[in-house]
Structures are given as structure tokens and as C-alpha cells.
Amino acid sequence: MILEAFLYGLEMLVGIWIMTRIYGRYSVRRWYHVSFLQGIGLLTWGLGNLLAQSSVAWVQKICMPACFFTYTFFLLSLHALQHATLAYESWKTVWDSVTLIVTFTAIVVVHELAYTSSGHLPVMMHILGGVFLLIPAITTFAQKGQASGQAMKERKQHRTLILATSVFIVYTMIIPFVPSVARIAAGVISIAFLILAHYRAPGISRARMEQPEYRYLFQKLNFVKRDAFMVQVLLILSGALLLGVPAIPEDGQFGLWVAILFGSIRVYLTIRDHQLLVNQTLMSATRLEHQLIEQLALTQQSNQQLTQVLGLKQNYEHLLVASNQQRLKKVTYETMQQVIEELVETWYSKLDNLVYLRLSLESSDRRVYFQAERGKRREWAGIHQFQEQIVVHETLDSGLTPRFVTLEAFVKEDDCLKKELEQSFFQLLLVNVRDLALRCRHQHQELELRFMESEMELAKRIQSMLVPKEQLTLKSLRARSVYAPFTYVGGDYIDYIRVDERYTCFIVADVSGHGLPASLLAAGIRTAVRAVLQKSISPDEVLERLNQLLFEDLSKTRTYITMLVCMYDAQEHALLLSRAGHPQPLYLTATQRTVLPLAGGIGLGLSPDSTYKLEKVPLKEAGLLLMYTDGLVESGRKELYRCLHTWQHDLTQILDRYGKEKEATMDHVETYIWEKTREGQQTDDMSVLIIQFQSAGEQLFADADVS
Missing domain, CATH: 1.20.1070 (Rhopdopsin 7-helix transmembrane proteins)
Incomplete structure (x- = not known):
């Protein structure tokens, strides 16, 4: 229990x-x-x-x-x-x-x-x-x-x-x-x-x-069949118990009779459902048969289309091979028309239904620069006309680089699929011809670019030859230049000229703009300066005469020049300075470390009657004078930006550290300028003229002339 x-x-x-x-x-x-x-x-x-x-x-x-x-x-x-x-x-x-x-x-x-x-x-x-x-x-x-x-x-x-x-x-x-x-x-x-x-x-x-429906109905049909069979087994077992076992109690006999009654009704209803399910299965099979017939028809249609596609496949392969062969050839403006003729001939011979083909290079107003034509135009029933056009270049329009490539073709009408494939062939021909024209243009541009680069290299070498590279050494003064153009050539002009035994002229100028135009004007300044120095040695007069000499050319080109002229007087050991809109120079000595407050004037080429002030700076003690263009203080990224006062501070530290090494001071200054220029991102031409001088009566440098 x-x-x-x-x-x-x-x-x-x-x-x-x-x-x-x-x-x-x-x-x-x-x-x-x-x-x-x-x-x-x-x-x-x-x-x-x-x-x-x-x-x-x-x-x-x-x-x-x-x-x-x-x-x-x-x-x-x-x-x-x-x-x-x-x-x-x-x-x-x-x-x-x-x-x-x-x-x-x-x-x-x-x-x-x-x-x-x-x-x-x-x-x-x-x-x-x-x-x-x-x-x-x-x-x-x-x-x-x-x-x-x-x-x-x-x-x-x-x-x-x-x-x-x-x-x-x-x-x-x-x-x-x-x-x-x-x-x-x-x-x-x-x-x-x-x-x-x-x-x-x-x-x-x-x-x-x-x-799928048919599989589901088939499984359900089998299930209903087994279900009816098992209910019939239940009825047979119940009847066998009633007839074969007389010792069954009355409650069991009554229950068996009830089970037989309900089971019989259940068998009848199940057989009826089975018949309905058989009808549904037959209808599903009929629908499936119709679907199979439709699928077979679609398959046959697809096979026919595939046969046509395979028939065009060989032509398509030949056309692709021909296109690739043309791509491998070196095409120039002289051979482009011949190559187009060959392509049109290949397309005309490989497309069976093609009766006429014309391909032309046209302008925006439909003027024909060149055309290749095969076959004869035929306009009758059963002929389908293709007209396609593709843009070669949006802005250019010439015989070398046309605006459009136009194709016209007459084809025997066939099924729609083949017609669409042939249209794609024609589009491929248009793309190939457009690529030929663009390749010719790109090759021409590459030749022009290489020629331009060689010309720019030559201009760079010429300008580099005009910039003084040798150090100028006098009795109590020496000078050195630092020059870094923004592009191949620059618009800065830097020079020192020995006028006579007493006077030496130092000039730093900056032409507005960059590149080749500015460099041409800078080269012109060199000739003009030497012509003016034949008659005038005072910096203010030099600027006035240069302005008068260059004003007409500068006004035509809408440019101007800033310039700083410094004349060294060896007899008085002094500097005569005058500036035309140019940055003020840095003056660094043991007691004075400042930006020289020189009076300014407007740049050359801005007014025909400009006048400039002359200022004198006696060299009483040893030090440095830096004449520069604005590219020096404007170089560098924002976080490395060096304003004029920052340069003044850094150069002062160099002077304090290496001031006793008089022969090496200029080397350290030049090295520092190059380092800071390379650190930053240069945005303009940069030129610096470094002048190192001694105090009056002190002679540490040997006499020398400009090389």
C-alpha cells in the first residue's frame, strides 16, 4: 500500500x-x-x-x-x-x-x-x-x-x-x-x-x-486510411469479445455495445471524409499536371531562346576578342580612324542579320568629323532600325575629341531576345570607339604633361641658377640665401649685388601669386634691378625707378611686387634700407633684438607715382639681419604656426647659444630655418637673406668679392 x-x-x-x-x-x-x-x-x-x-x-x-x-x-x-x-x-x-x-x-x-x-x-x-x-x-x-x-x-x-x-x-x-x-x-x-x-x-x-499541397494531401490520405482501418479493428475486437467471451460482466457488455455503435458511426464518417480527400487529391494532381505542362512549355521556350543565345555567343566572343585586340594596340590620333574602320568591319561581318552599319564622330551641332560605313540602307518591311549615341566628352568638341559617337544600323527583324542582344552589341561598339577617343586624348595629355614637367624642371634649374648659392663675404659682413619655392618655380626674388668697393646691394622681393607666371616676373626683376643700379644706389630711388619701369607690365597682369632693398655702405659700416610693402626685417644684436620699424610704402605696380622712405641703420655692434618673404612666417600647420615674434624669440636663443662661435652662427641659423620649414606644411614661396655683420672697426672676415 x-x-x-x-x-x-x-x-x-x-x-x-x-x-x-x-x-x-x-x-x-x-x-x-x-x-x-x-x-x-x-x-x-x-x-x-x-x-x-x-x-x-x-x-x-x-x-x-x-x-x-x-x-x-x-x-x-x-x-x-x-x-x-x-x-x-x-x-x-x-x-x-x-x-x-x-x-x-x-x-x-x-x-x-x-x-x-x-x-x-x-x-x-x-x-x-x-x-x-x-x-x-x-x-x-x-x-x-x-x-x-x-x-x-x-x-x-x-x-x-x-x-x-x-x-x-x-x-x-x-x-x-x-x-x-x-x-x-x-x-x-x-x-x-x-x-x-x-x-x-x-x-x-x-x-x-x-x-507542397499534393504531398500534404497524399500523406493525409494515407493517414485517414490507416485511421479508418484502426477503428474497424476496434469494432472487430469489440464484436469478438462480445461473441467469444460470454463471461464478460453486464457493465462490460453494455460498454462494448456503446463502443460498437459509436465506432460504426465513426467509420462511416471517416470513409466519407476519405472519399472527399481522394477527390481533393485528384484535383491537386490535375492542377499539378497542368503546372507541369505549362512548365514544359516554358522550358521549351527557354531552350529555344538558349539556342539563339548560344548561336550569338560565338559572334559575341569574336567581337570581344576584336575589342581586346584593339585595346592592346597603341592608338594615336593618326591611327584612330583606321582602328575605327577595322572595328566597324568586324562588327558588320560577325552579325548575320546586319544589312547596314554606320558609325560617325559628331559635334554638338551634328557636324560629322569622321564616319565609317558598311552595307546599304534598306527601308522595307522586316527591317528594324537601331540608332544609338554616346557622349565622348562633356566639354570638348573637336575632330580629335568629338562630343558624340553615333551609330545607325539596319537589322533583319527577329525575335525580341535576339534584338536586345544585338542592341547590346551595338552599345559595346559605341563604348569601344569612345574609349579609343579617350585613350588618344589621355595619351596626348600624358605627352603634354611630360613635356610640361620637363619644361618646369628646366625652369626650376634656370631659376635655381639665378638664386645666389655662394656665400658673400666682405671685410666686416657676410651674407647667405635660403630659397624654397612652393611649386617647381616660385615668385620670390633674392639677390645680393656688389655695386662697387663701397656699396653692396641686398634685395628680397615677392611677386603676388605662385608658379610659372610669378617666376617669369621674378626673373624680370633681376634684369630691371641691375639696370637701375647703374644709375641709382639709394634704396628709395631704386624702388621708385623700379616701380616706374615695371608698372605698365604689372598693371596689365594685375599683379604687384613687395620688395625690401638694403644697401651696405662699407665705408660708414651702415645699412641703408627702404621697403615697398614688404615684411620688416629682423635685427638681432647683443642689445637689440627687434623687428626694424621701417616706414612702409605700397608694393610696386599699385601706383605709378609711389615714393619710398630711406632709413639708415649704423652697425655699431655685431649681429644678424634677416630679410625674408612672408612665406617664412606663414608656413606650417596651425599647431606649428610661427609668427614673427616666435621667430624672433627662437633666433635670439640661437644667437645667445652660438654667438661666441662667430664663424658657425650663420650655419646654425640656416639649419634652424630649414628644420622649421620642413616641419610645417608650406603654403607659399619662402626666401630668407641672412646677413651677419661685425661691429665698427672689427674685422673678422676676409675681403672677398661676389663670385
């Missing part, structure tokens, strides 16, 4: 565990899920059998409704599994459930009327209940079908669960006929099998697998 009570309690716990498996997994029709239904069935089975252990008669009678629920819920769970693979008819679920309930009710009523002293379940309920459940279990387990992947995995889960359910059903059937120990062992085995099946099948769904 204790072990049986423990088994029934275990069944109730397992039922609760199985029910909780679906919570959180499904939100729609959770009550019709196989786990939920079998969980309730186990719960009611364990509860009913626990009540049957009671010694109170009315408590024992309660186990009968519990038994009803157990068999009903397990029957519904098997129908739920059938719904998972096929759209199982709902009326069968309702009918089978009603049949089970009515049969059990009839057995119980007759049992109670005939056997008032016993409250236990009638033996026939175990037998009929098991048979009622085994019929749909066997039918569902025998279901076959083609599936793969996830569908195959779900089908295996279904079969495992059906097998476990069948084991439990057999266990309920043998309860009246085996001893207590055997019942307990069979119960433990069946419960363990159910736990394992539900644990391995957590994801069983009720959505049927997607498959």
Missing part, C-alpha cells in the same frame, strides 16, 4: 512538472499542448488511484471521474500530436472524446446498479480505455513522410513521445491482471519513459511543416 501510494504521488508530481514545461514557451492555445494535456492526465490518474486506496466507499467512487479525465486528456494529447503533423479534423477529436466518455459512463452506471458493494473501477474500463488510446497512438506512430533538418528532428521527438505514451497506456491496461509488485515496477518504468520523452522534446510545436 505504501509503495503504491508513493508511486501515485510520484505520478502527480511528474504531471505537475510536465505541465510547467510549456509555461513561457507558448502563449496561444497552451491548453491544447501535448505536455499540458498529459500533465493533467498524470495528475488526475495519481489522484484517482490515491482516492481508490481509501477505505471509505464514497471516496473510492470519486476515483471513477478521475479515471474519466485521465483517459480523456491522454486521448486529447494524442490528437494534439496528430495536429502537429497534419490538419487533423476537429470533429474526430470531439467524436472520439464523446465516445470515450459515453462508453465509460455506461460502464460505470451499469456497474453501480449491478455491484453496489464495490467502489473500485470496473475491469472493462481499463481494457477499453487502453484500446481507445492505443488506436490513435498506433495510427500516429505509423505516419510517414519526407523531411529533413529541423522537421526530421521534430518527427523523431513525436515518435519518442508516442512510444512513451503507449507504454503508459499498456501499464494502465494490465493493472487488474498483475500483482502489486509488478504494477509498481511497470508504473515506475512508464513514468521514467514519459519524463525522458518530455525532457528531450521541449520544442514540439503545433504548426504543420511547410510542404
Whole structure:
């Protein structure tokens, strides 16, 4: 008794565990899920059998409704599994459930009327209940079908669960006929099998697998056929029991008659549904046959089109080969027309239906620069005309680089597919000719670019020759230049000229703009300066005469020149300076480290009557003078920007550090300028004239002339 009570309690716990498996997994029709239904069935089975252990008669009678629920819920769970693979008819679920309930009710009523002293379940309920459940279990387990992947995995889960359910059903059937120990062992085995099946099948769904209609109907037809056969087996078994076993109690006989009645009706309805399903299957097969016929027609049409495509394939390959051969050739303006003639001849000979082909290079006003023509124009029925045009260049329009390439062709009409392919061939011809024209232009541009680069290199070398590279060394002064153009050539002019034994002229100028135009003007300044110095040595007069000499040319080109002229007087050991809109020079000595506050004047070429002020700077102590263009202080990225005061500070530190090394001071200054120029991002021409001088009466440099 204790072990049986423990088994029934275990069944109730397992039922609760199985029910909780679906919570959180499904939100729609959770009550019709196989786990939920079998969980309730186990719960009611364990509860009913626990009540049957009671010694109170009315408590024992309660186990009968519990038994009803157990068999009903397990029957519904098997129908739920059938719904998972096929759209199982709902009326069968309702009918089978009603049949089970009515049969059990009839057995119980007759049992109670005939056997008032016993409250236990009638033996026939175990037998009929098991048979009622085994019929749909066997039918569902025998279901076959083609599936793969996830569908195959779900089908295996279904079969495992059906097998476990069948084991439990057999266990309920043998309860009246085996001893207590055997019942307990069979119960433990069946419960363990159910736990394992539900644990391995957590994801069983009720959505049927997607498959073609005809395959689904065929599977359903086989299922309905097996279902009808199994119900007929049930009827035969019921009739055999009635006729072959006369010792069956009255409650069992009455229950069997009820089962036979409902089963007969069920067989009739199933056969009717089977016939309807056969008609649906035949209609589906007819539709499938029509689809196959249509598919065959489409396949034949596709084969015909493919044959045509294959016929054009060879021509297309020849055309591609011809195009690639032309691409490999070196094409120039002199040979381009000949190459176009060859391409037109190739296309005309390879396209069978082509009767006329004309390709022309045209201007924007439809003027023909060149054309290649093959065949004769024929305008009659059965001839289709192609006209295509492609743009070569959006802005240029000449015989060398036309605006358009135009194609006109007459082709014998054929099917639409072949017509579209031939049109693509013509478009390919247009693209090839356009590429030829563009290749010629690009090659011409490359030649021009290489010529221009060589010219610029020559201009760079010439300008570099005009910039003084040798250091100027006098008795108490020496000078050196630093020059870095922004492009190949620059618009800065830097020079020092020995006028006579007493005077030496230093000039730094900056022409507005960059590149070759500015460099040409800078070269002109050199000649003009030397001409002016023949008559004037005062810096202010030099600027005035240069302005008068260059004003007309500068005004025509809308440019101007900033300039700083410095004349060194060796006799007085002083500097005479005058500037025309140019940056003020840096003056660095032991006691003065400043920007010389020279009066400014407007740049050359801005006014024909400009005048400039002359200022004198005696060289009383040794130091440096830096004359520069604005590219020095404007070079560098924003974070490395060097303003004039920053340069003044850094150069002062160099002078303090290396001032005693008089011979090496200029070298350190020049090195520093180059380092800072390379660090930054140059945005303008940069020129610096470094003048190192000694104090009056001090002679540390040997006498020398300009090389």
C-alpha cells in the first residue's frame, strides 16, 4: 500500500512538472499542448488511484471521474500530436472524446446498479480505455513522410513521445491482471519513459511543416486510411469479445455495445471524409499536371531562346576578342580612324542579320568629323532600325575629341531576345570607339604633361641658377640665401649685388601669386634691378625707378611686387634700407633684438607715382639681419604656426647659444630655418637673406668679392 501510494504521488508530481514545461514557451492555445494535456492526465490518474486506496466507499467512487479525465486528456494529447503533423479534423477529436466518455459512463452506471458493494473501477474500463488510446497512438506512430533538418528532428521527438505514451497506456491496461509488485515496477518504468520523452522534446510545436499541397494531401490520405482501418479493428475486437467471451460482466457488455455503435458511426464518417480527400487529391494532381505542362512549355521556350543565345555567343566572343585586340594596340590620333574602320568591319561581318552599319564622330551641332560605313540602307518591311549615341566628352568638341559617337544600323527583324542582344552589341561598339577617343586624348595629355614637367624642371634649374648659392663675404659682413619655392618655380626674388668697393646691394622681393607666371616676373626683376643700379644706389630711388619701369607690365597682369632693398655702405659700416610693402626685417644684436620699424610704402605696380622712405641703420655692434618673404612666417600647420615674434624669440636663443662661435652662427641659423620649414606644411614661396655683420672697426672676415 505504501509503495503504491508513493508511486501515485510520484505520478502527480511528474504531471505537475510536465505541465510547467510549456509555461513561457507558448502563449496561444497552451491548453491544447501535448505536455499540458498529459500533465493533467498524470495528475488526475495519481489522484484517482490515491482516492481508490481509501477505505471509505464514497471516496473510492470519486476515483471513477478521475479515471474519466485521465483517459480523456491522454486521448486529447494524442490528437494534439496528430495536429502537429497534419490538419487533423476537429470533429474526430470531439467524436472520439464523446465516445470515450459515453462508453465509460455506461460502464460505470451499469456497474453501480449491478455491484453496489464495490467502489473500485470496473475491469472493462481499463481494457477499453487502453484500446481507445492505443488506436490513435498506433495510427500516429505509423505516419510517414519526407523531411529533413529541423522537421526530421521534430518527427523523431513525436515518435519518442508516442512510444512513451503507449507504454503508459499498456501499464494502465494490465493493472487488474498483475500483482502489486509488478504494477509498481511497470508504473515506475512508464513514468521514467514519459519524463525522458518530455525532457528531450521541449520544442514540439503545433504548426504543420511547410510542404507542397499534393504531398500534404497524399500523406493525409494515407493517414485517414490507416485511421479508418484502426477503428474497424476496434469494432472487430469489440464484436469478438462480445461473441467469444460470454463471461464478460453486464457493465462490460453494455460498454462494448456503446463502443460498437459509436465506432460504426465513426467509420462511416471517416470513409466519407476519405472519399472527399481522394477527390481533393485528384484535383491537386490535375492542377499539378497542368503546372507541369505549362512548365514544359516554358522550358521549351527557354531552350529555344538558349539556342539563339548560344548561336550569338560565338559572334559575341569574336567581337570581344576584336575589342581586346584593339585595346592592346597603341592608338594615336593618326591611327584612330583606321582602328575605327577595322572595328566597324568586324562588327558588320560577325552579325548575320546586319544589312547596314554606320558609325560617325559628331559635334554638338551634328557636324560629322569622321564616319565609317558598311552595307546599304534598306527601308522595307522586316527591317528594324537601331540608332544609338554616346557622349565622348562633356566639354570638348573637336575632330580629335568629338562630343558624340553615333551609330545607325539596319537589322533583319527577329525575335525580341535576339534584338536586345544585338542592341547590346551595338552599345559595346559605341563604348569601344569612345574609349579609343579617350585613350588618344589621355595619351596626348600624358605627352603634354611630360613635356610640361620637363619644361618646369628646366625652369626650376634656370631659376635655381639665378638664386645666389655662394656665400658673400666682405671685410666686416657676410651674407647667405635660403630659397624654397612652393611649386617647381616660385615668385620670390633674392639677390645680393656688389655695386662697387663701397656699396653692396641686398634685395628680397615677392611677386603676388605662385608658379610659372610669378617666376617669369621674378626673373624680370633681376634684369630691371641691375639696370637701375647703374644709375641709382639709394634704396628709395631704386624702388621708385623700379616701380616706374615695371608698372605698365604689372598693371596689365594685375599683379604687384613687395620688395625690401638694403644697401651696405662699407665705408660708414651702415645699412641703408627702404621697403615697398614688404615684411620688416629682423635685427638681432647683443642689445637689440627687434623687428626694424621701417616706414612702409605700397608694393610696386599699385601706383605709378609711389615714393619710398630711406632709413639708415649704423652697425655699431655685431649681429644678424634677416630679410625674408612672408612665406617664412606663414608656413606650417596651425599647431606649428610661427609668427614673427616666435621667430624672433627662437633666433635670439640661437644667437645667445652660438654667438661666441662667430664663424658657425650663420650655419646654425640656416639649419634652424630649414628644420622649421620642413616641419610645417608650406603654403607659399619662402626666401630668407641672412646677413651677419661685425661691429665698427672689427674685422673678422676676409675681403672677398661676389663670385
